[in-house]
Amino acid sequence: MADNRHDDEILGKAYDARLMKRLLTYVKPYKKYVFFAILLNIFVAALGPLRPYLTKVAIDNYIVNSNYKGLLLISLVLFISLMLQAAIQYFLTYYTQYLGQKTLYDLRVQIFSHVQKLALKFFDKTPIGRIVTRTTNDVESLGELFSSGIVMVFSDVFIIIWILAFMFFMDVKLSLVTLSVLPVLIYGTFLFRKKVRETYRDVRYHLARLNSYMQEHVTGMNIVQIFRKEKEEFNKFSSINADHRDANIRSIFYYAIFYPSVELISSAAIALIIWYGGGEIIQKQMTIGVLFAFIQYTEMFFRPIRDLSEKYNILQTSMASSERIFKLLDNQTFVQNPENPVELQNVKGDISFKNVWFAYENENFVLKNISFDIRAGETVAIVGHTGAGKSTIINILTRFYDIQKGQILVDGIDIRLVDKRELRKHISIVLQDVYLFSGTIKSNITMDNPEINFEKVVHAAKLVGADKFIANLPQKYDEEVKERGATLSVGQKQLISFARALAYDPKILILDEATSSVDTDTEKLIQQAIENLLKGRTAVVIAHRLSTIQNADKIIVLHKGELKEMGTHQQLLAKRGIYYKLYQLQYKDQELVSPK
Structure with missing residues (x-):
């Protein structure tokens, strides 16, 4: 099967400075929240690495010396640091999520506003599903970048910086021994990133095929059933679904290797600490508290490394989504308005x-x-x-x-x-292919125009004869209209469309x-009304x-x-x-x- 991947599946750079610069313009109105969140991050990042140091103090200064009062005091400090970290983490999570939702709202509004201004020439060539995907899935994928990517990456970076600061402050040699495993970790992370990037592209491609096939065949379900093609279409769907499953399994495979590998490297680092630090303790060159703190720091150090690999995936997804979003926003298929328009009067x-x-x-x-x-x-x-x-x-x-x-x-x-x-x-138009929106009969006639009052709605409906069937509905003009007017007959939808055009008095x-699309009686009714309707x-x-x-x-x-x-x-x-x-x-x- 040909691998025809259009721009929905194209995967750009993992980081694109040009795209990031444009994305940050959406954060700019909320920069005070960003700065506040970064300050909280710097502070909360220090509280985690502080605990192993306090543990070292508790062991070397109080437990070894049987100082119960000092031990109680340091335990209290540890408890306060935990409570303070939890409180700050709450506010940090709230503000970052708030920031993410505000930016997503602004971006969606801009996309919808832009789409409304595009000329019909654009919609002639662009599938509706693709436009919907831009406004929903692609914008949603930016949510993690705005809420946990841009700001929370500072947390991981600052945690690593604080850990290294505490480690080198306590023992430089042991710090270098601990970090000796980093080259292996860096190489493993690079390899993982490359493989995941490839599988991510495959997952996106097969997901797009799955969505497209599902949308097309649910919409045309009556054709599938009338020609008894359920089995054949099921087999095709099953094949596409299997491709998507296999692509996800390949992605899971690399994650299944990467995370245990990080744990293995972390364990190797701990083993090196125990080997080197234990020897130093035997020779009275190091205290037990320092050894204990370094073991904690090592376990703590590899956690943000794993988180940063997740942030990389978020960044990669966001770059691909933002590229597609900006491609839509940069589309200039407009019917241009004149700079100094002439007014149409009378x-x-x-x-x-x-x-x-x-x-x-x-x-x-x-x-x-x-x-x-x-x-x-x-x-x-x-x-x-x-x-x-x-x-x-x-x-x-x-x-x-x-x-x-x-x-x-x-x-x-x-x-x-x-x-x-x-x-x-x-100008008002009544098209052959009638389109009704979800809402009520009244809202479909007025198109939610506040200038069209209920009397005008009833008058327009009477002129075209729509009032006869509307009067028999349980809720009359407030009767709910389903998507595309699914609960109404073709003739009834045509009459509502006619009333809608006339309500605007064009x-x-x-x-x-x-x-x-109306029956003979309805057609005669409309034809009789047209003579009066078209006067003037x-x-x-x-x-x-x-x-x-x-x-x-x-x-x-x-x-x-x-x-x-x-x-x-x-x-x-x-x-x-x-x-x-x-x-x-x-x-x-x-x-x-x-x-x-």
Whole structure:
């Protein structure tokens, strides 16, 4: 099987100064918490190594000399140091976790805000799952870096520094003997890091395959079941899952070798201490307290070494995640707003296309030299074969995409000179593929716009006939809507979408085959309402069923991106051109009525 690893699985450097610098900008607003946490770290790091030294004092000064009062005093100091360390550790954990959650919140808000501003061209090429992963998994993986990586690494470093300071303060020679095992430890850590890095890449790759396969096949479960492919798909999933399992086992294998190896090196260091220190004690060159303290220091020294190897994995994960996050944040696929936008005032709804050329990619033009005028209040239908460019007209009129050549005017103003949000405020769309959000019927009609009161919601629903089925629901307009409107029929979702468009009282209304998914009775209801609804509004209707647009003021016929015909229903039939052929195909079993 080909190893096609896209940027979801690419593993960058374990440490990238450029990425780290950008990550630290998110910590900057909370730098006082960082400084406070580092100060606590320096202090709490000293309390641990202090205890073996106090133990040494207790043995050499009080236990050997049978000084019970001094022993009680040093025991009290040890107890206070333990309690103080526990208290500081509590505040340290709280502040570091607080810091982590605040930075994650800010980062997620920035990502979501950035994604909302991206043009539809970006979403055409980018899988939704990948964007969701950036906002959830990748941001979450940075949580450990912000909460325990950046700050807590100081704790491990300072603990090692304090341990070395106490050790060299007590006995330089024994310290050098103890540290003689470090070259072996350093080499082992380097080897472990290299192997874990490789297995980590494999785990990420197979996890991405697992998530992708699961998401795709749960979404298309009805297709899997209707074609009885459960067994085949199960076998494929089982194979991918096995690859992920094996990659994790390989990773566990290296951990299973590394940690016992560290323990073995630690034991070797203790053996060296006992051998050398015991000889020194026999020769009266060292006290038992020093030997005992060094054994404790050795056990304490290797703990932060193990922790630092974990921090390395956190750092590696964070660098890979941050690289993907910043790649998204650096994406500049925007529909640019003008620096000094022209205001649309008292919009009437006049629309003009003047020699418009548009391509989604390079010079592959989907629309070629399109020109037409729509007067305010007119209903204009756009028809043509699949791929003729009908939906593209909607996309460029709403500035989801910008044209390459020509002009699109609304009330005589080039829409590229208008703020895109201001332009869209005067346009509502009812798409063929209805999308409803989790919430209530009311929230789906208003889109949580506080300016649309309940009376407007009811009025819009009545105009399209949606109030009839809404009135029969237990919670009426407060009825819960599941994800994508799963609890509603296709026709009901279409009616809610229609009510949503009308609730915003637009001057320009776009219907993209808006009645294609409703039954005959519902379609008649909407068609009856349209005559009243479109008064004072400009309507652009994308139609596949020509029966729905026979009363349009003007019909525009597109063919392979070019405007081929334009006129009323009867005028176009009389031409016996493309429109006539389209009409004939749809009604070949019915007698064509020629215009008089």
